Amino acid sequence: MDPHRALRYARAGRRKFVSELQDFLRFASVSSQPERANDVRKCATWLARHLKGVGLDRVRVIPTRGNPIVSASWLRAPGRPTLLIYGHYDVVPVEPLSEWHTPPFTPTLKNDDLHARGAADDKGQLFSHIKAVESYLKTERALPVNVKCIFEGEEEIGSPHLTSFITRNRRALRADAAVISDTRMLASDRPAISYAQRGGLRAELEVKGPSHDLHSGNFGGAVHNPLQALCEMIARLHDAHGRVAIPGFYDNVRRWGDGERAFMATTGPSDEQILQDAKIESGWGESGFSLYERTTIRPALTVNGMVGGHHGRGSKSIIPARAIAKLSFRLVPDQRPQEIAQLFRDHIERITPADVRSSVRTFSPIEPALMDRNHPAVRAAAFAYKKGFGAPPVFIRSGGSIPVVNTFQEILGVPAVLMGFGLPDDHIHGPNEKFHLPNFYKAITTSIWYLAMAAKLRGAQRTQQRSEWRES
Amino acid sequence: MDPHRALRYARAGRRKFVSELQDFLRFASVSSQPERANDVRKCATWLARHLKGVGLDRVRVIPTRGNPIVSASWLRAPGRPTLLIYGHYDVVPVEPLSEWHTPPFTPTLKNDDLHARGAADDKGQLFSHIKAVESYLKTERALPVNVKCIFEGEEEIGSPHLTSFITRNRRALRADAAVISDTRMLASDRPAISYAQRGGLRAELEVKGPSHDLHSGNFGGAVHNPLQALCEMIARLHDAHGRVAIPGFYDNVRRWGDGERAFMATTGPSDEQILQDAKIESGWGESGFSLYERTTIRPALTVNGMVGGHHGRGSKSIIPARAIAKLSFRLVPDQRPQEIAQLFRDHIERITPADVRSSVRTFSPIEPALMDRNHPAVRAAAFAYKKGFGAPPVFIRSGGSIPVVNTFQEILGVPAVLMGFGLPDDHIHGPNEKFHLPNFYKAITTSIWYLAMAAKLRGAQRTQQRSEWRES
Numbered sequence: 001m002d003p004h005r006a007l008r009y010a011r012a013g014r015r016k017f018v019s020e021l022q023d024f025l026r027f028a029s030v031s032s033q034p035e036r037a038n039d040v041r042k043c044a045t046w047l048a049r050h051l052k053g054v055g056l057d058r059v060r061v062i063p064t065r066g067n068p069i070v071s072a073s074w075l076r077a078p079g080r081p082t083l084l085i086y087g088h089y090d091v092v093p094v095e096p097l098s099e100w101h102t103p104p105f106t107p108t109l110k111n112d113d114l115h116a117r118g119a120a121d122d123k124g125q126l127f128s129h130i131k132a133v134e135s136y137l138k139t140e141r142a143l144p145v146n147v148k149c150i151f152e153g154e155e156e157i158g159s160p161h162l163t164s165f166i167t168r169n170r171r172a173l174r175a176d177a178a179v180i181s182d183t184r185m186l187a188s189d190r191p192a193i194s195y196a197q198r199g200g201l202r203a204e205l206e207v208k209g210p211s212h213d214l215h216s217g218n219f220g221g222a223v224h225n226p227l228q229a230l231c232e233m234i235a236r237l238h239d240a241h242g243r244v245a246i247p248g249f250y251d252n253v254r255r256w257g258d259g260e261r262a263f264m265a266t267t268g269p270s271d272e273q274i275l276q277d278a279k280i281e282s283g284w285g286e287s288g289f290s291l292y293e294r295t296t297i298r299p300a301l302t303v304n305g306m307v308g309g310h311h312g313r314g315s316k317s318i319i320p321a322r323a324i325a326k327l328s329f330r331l332v333p334d335q336r337p338q339e340i341a342q343l344f345r346d347h348i349e350r351i352t353p354a355d356v357r358s359s360v361r362t363f364s365p366i367e368p369a370l371m372d373r374n375h376p377a378v379r380a381a382a383f384a385y386k387k388g389f390g391a392p393p394v395f396i397r398s399g400g401s402i403p404v405v406n407t408f409q410e411i412l413g414v415p416a417v418l419m420g421f422g423l424p425d426d427h428i429h430g431p432n433e434k435f436h437l438p439n440f441y442k443a444i445t446t447s448i449w450y451l452a453m454a455a456k457l458r459g460a461q462r463t464q465q466r467s468e469w470r471e472s
Numbered sequence: 473m474d475p476h477r478a479l480r481y482a483r484a485g486r487r488k489f490v491s492e493l494q495d496f497l498r499f500a501s502v503s504s505q506p507e508r509a510n511d512v513r514k515c516a517t518w519l520a521r522h523l524k525g526v527g528l529d530r531v532r533v534i535p536t537r538g539n540p541i542v543s544a545s546w547l548r549a550p551g552r553p554t555l556l557i558y559g560h561y562d563v564v565p566v567e568p569l570s571e572w573h574t575p576p577f578t579p580t581l582k583n584d585d586l587h588a589r590g591a592a593d594d595k596g597q598l599f600s601h602i603k604a605v606e607s608y609l610k611t612e613r614a615l616p617v618n619v620k621c622i623f624e625g626e627e628e629i630g631s632p633h634l635t636s637f638i639t640r641n642r643r644a645l646r647a648d649a650a651v652i653s654d655t656r657m658l659a660s661d662r663p664a665i666s667y668a669q670r671g672g673l674r675a676e677l678e679v680k681g682p683s684h685d686l687h688s689g690n691f692g693g694a695v696h697n698p699l700q701a702l703c704e705m706i707a708r709l710h711d712a713h714g715r716v717a718i719p720g721f722y723d724n725v726r727r728w729g730d731g732e733r734a735f736m737a738t739t740g741p742s743d744e745q746i747l748q749d750a751k752i753e754s755g756w757g758e759s760g761f762s763l764y765e766r767t768t769i770r771p772a773l774t775v776n777g778m779v780g781g782h783h784g785r786g787s788k789s790i791i792p793a794r795a796i797a798k799l800s801f802r803l804v805p806d807q808r809p810q811e812i813a814q815l816f817r818d819h820i821e822r823i824t825p826a827d828v829r830s831s832v833r834t835f836s837p838i839e840p841a842l843m844d845r846n847h848p849a850v851r852a853a854a855f856a857y858k859k860g861f862g863a864p865p866v867f868i869r870s871g872g873s874i875p876v877v878n879t880f881q882e883i884l885g886v887p888a889v890l891m892g893f894g895l896p897d898d899h900i901h902g903p904n905e906k907f908h909l910p911n912f913y914k915a916i917t918t919s920i921w922y923l924a925m926a927a928k929l930r931g932a933q934r935t936q937q938r939s940e941w942r943e944s
Contacts, residue, residue, distance in 0.1 A: 215901045307778070310776055312567060313507075314565055
């Protein structure tokens with residue numbers, strides 16, 4: 001199927017597409033905040049209605065024990081390959097609100113950027129594929145391939161209900177390849193395909209001392225402070241060289257050969273680029289590894305947040321009764337989240353001072369994932385990128401974790417192609433998240449080409465998947 | 473002047489007094505939260521009107537650059553001694569609200585306790601003196617001594633405008649003794665007079681890293697985390713033995729002789745008592761000192777609160793851009809707050825990791841204070857306590873800091889008598905603060921007797937003040 005009519009439609013429809021994306025971004029679909037559950041549901045309903053309008057079939061809002069999954073398909077090309085399109089319509093919290101220059105759920109255009117929570121992660125990216133599908137259906141009344149869409153509402157909390165959904169629907173979800181656009185390019189003229197994802201594990205560490213806040217004048221110096229104890233414990237999670245100090249933590253970390261590391265050095269961002277993306281002056285962490293390596297083939301432990309005692313305005317002379325920290329691990333092959341959870345618990349037990357009590361909760365385990373750079377579905381993506389962005393993609397590893405990648409590979413046996421359309425300065429997960437609109441337009445072009453190229457996939461799939469990696 | 477008619481009036485008026493105290497406690501006069509400034513002002517106005525109703529003269533609400541000072545006097549006994557009564561009508565914040573069993577500004581009676589923020593610290597205690605004054609004025613139409621009242625609205629933020637007020641009004645505030653009721657008894661049958669106060673200094677320590685929150689998947693392992701750095705820095709403020717690890721911190725700490733330490737061991741609370749008051753199982757801190765000594769003759773550094781990154785519900789994969797901790801020092805003779813501030817700044821500069829930036833703000837300096845246990849004004853208080861509570865007071869040191877004590881002594885040359893009416897389990901500064909009503913009634917009786925005894929003071933004042941301590 002010639003993509004040119006679809007491409008023309010997409011070009012002409014840009015203004016409409018942006019306006020629709022703004023509607024999509026108005027929903028405060030924050031999955032980790034129970035009080036937003038209603039916004040999440042409304043967002044799912046809107047998305048489903050939109051998919052119907054685009055011309056997709058069998059649109060469903062499927063309830064789970066958490067947030068609903070929105071599914072749709074177009075299966076009117078019997079004998080042709082099937083592409084699974086995945087995205088997520090949930091977003092992370094917006095706090096601290098005061099640091100946003102524009103309201104996070106009032107999508108705002110500034111120059112070529114659309115500012116809103118979820119603009120890049122992941123509403124804008126998943127919407128690019130929907131607009132590509134629309135561009136075919138509104139011009140050709142058909143797609144070059146069969147398509148199955150799965151848009152979930154719990155990616156940002158570790159996709160707790162997706163695996164069981166996929167397992168239950170293994171047959172219905174059969175496909176030749178899956179495409180996931182929830183990652184970054186290196187720059188606006190340097191598209192990228194992620195071929196590796198770090199795994200993850202979240203943890204909450206709480207330390208308790210006295211049963212209620214004590215006056216620090218009356219008791220300061222004689223009672224251990226759970227907040228101080230928590231700081232001391234967190235200080236013992238890394239050594240002075242930036243390595244995680246949990247015994248056994250690195251035991252199963254895979255060592256990569258010189259070939260792979262040389263490839264990474266060629267394709268990946270330089271230290272300078274990463275410092276520039278982060279807008280910082282100097283890097284940190286494990287010596288002997290580039291910053292790119294530290295964020296991809298090396299694991300990490302980050303304190304994402306912490307609170308204890310009086311932290312609002314004013315001051316209060318207290319020894320707080322308790323303090324809590326939120327942490328997240330990023331894991332690499334061949335670390336297993338459950339093993340790391342146990343090592344963490346053991347370590348915390350060892351380093352908890354005698355005068356306080358600690359408790360650990362771990363959740364959202366995600367296995368690390370690796371993809372075959374030479375799979376035909378990946379090569380098709382490379383071709384499409386060249387059409388959309390005028391440049392061939394580089395193959396990079398991602399430091400993040402998209403839970404579904406592993407699920408697709410392990411349960412469906414479907415290779416996942418990670419075509420990212422975000423930019424390093426999109427501020428995803430932070431205040432002032434944005435999506436660069438030229439990338440939105442090029443992403444739609446790329447997706448239109450990818451759908452065309454995917455028509456040639458059948459028969460090539462499932463070869464060699466992961467074999468390349470097992471031996472490294 | 474025979475106190476018995478006043479005592480009878482006080483006995484008969486209990487119900488009214490409690491109801492009036494409830495009115496006083498309804499004002500959310502939180503001095504450290506700018507949004508409460510209006511509540512603070514309303515509280516001052518109410519207090520002034522109440523003092524007028526009681527029969528005091530020259531009632532004023534005196535504006536300062538911060539919260540107003542409420543003053544009043546009764547100077548119709550020429551030739552008689554003058555007593556300065558000090559208290560504060562401001563309170564500390566109530567957060568975390570969820571831990572209060574009753575609304576903090578809806579004073580609630582439970583058995584013999586009146587629950588509200590400020591019930592014991594300090595509205596209930598200062599009100600005891602007002603009710604004693606009322607009991608005389610409503611029965612005798614006169615007081616046994618001249619009285620000057622100073623009730624401030626900024627004690628909980630270090631009395632930033634009180635010293636200049638007192639300095640400017642040095643003549644008008646001349647008195648023979650000052651009484652301050654803002655401390656604790658050891659138990660409901662063990663009244664106590666505080667003869668020492670720790671000094672204080674507050675600090676805020678902020679650590680900044682990247683200019684905005686970074687995605688911890690993309691950057692975790694390659695960028696230093698200001699929250700982790702802050703934890704590491706706080707961990708370096710104490711050594712493994714519970715001593716403050718700031719170089720030079722103990723250089724000027726006075727060493728007390730065996731005599732004073734033996735006196736303290738006899739009069740002060742035991743380790744068991746302090747553990748019971750704090751409702752904890754084991755103590756912490758400097759070895760070689762009892763828990764009572766650790767909280768009185770030894771300095772302390774407490775982390776009162778800390779916040780960084782995402783700490784609300786849900787989770788967020790970020791390396792936060794910054795983190796902040798609120799700390800407070802408790803200082804002892806002969807430490808000087810300004811010297812400690814400099815030592816702290818120097819230490820923070822030394823221990824700030826290269827990859828982050830730190831800033832320190834210090835404020836609310838309070839000098840440590842010592843009072844002469846043998847001053848006639850103190851002996852008069854001891855007599856009054858015996859009348860009010862049926863037991864002679866013990867002489868104890870307080871771990872807290874009341875800024876005005878030093879100001880009275882140094883600027884006015886007036887000995888300050890610290891007659892506490894609070895109980896160790898009053899939860900001051902914490903959720904569910906309360907005032908034990910039998911203590912309220914006995915405090916009024918005690919104050920009535922103290923006013924009677926103070927009539928005999930003149931001529932004895934200003935002898936030996938602090939000389940006992942200079943030599944130790």
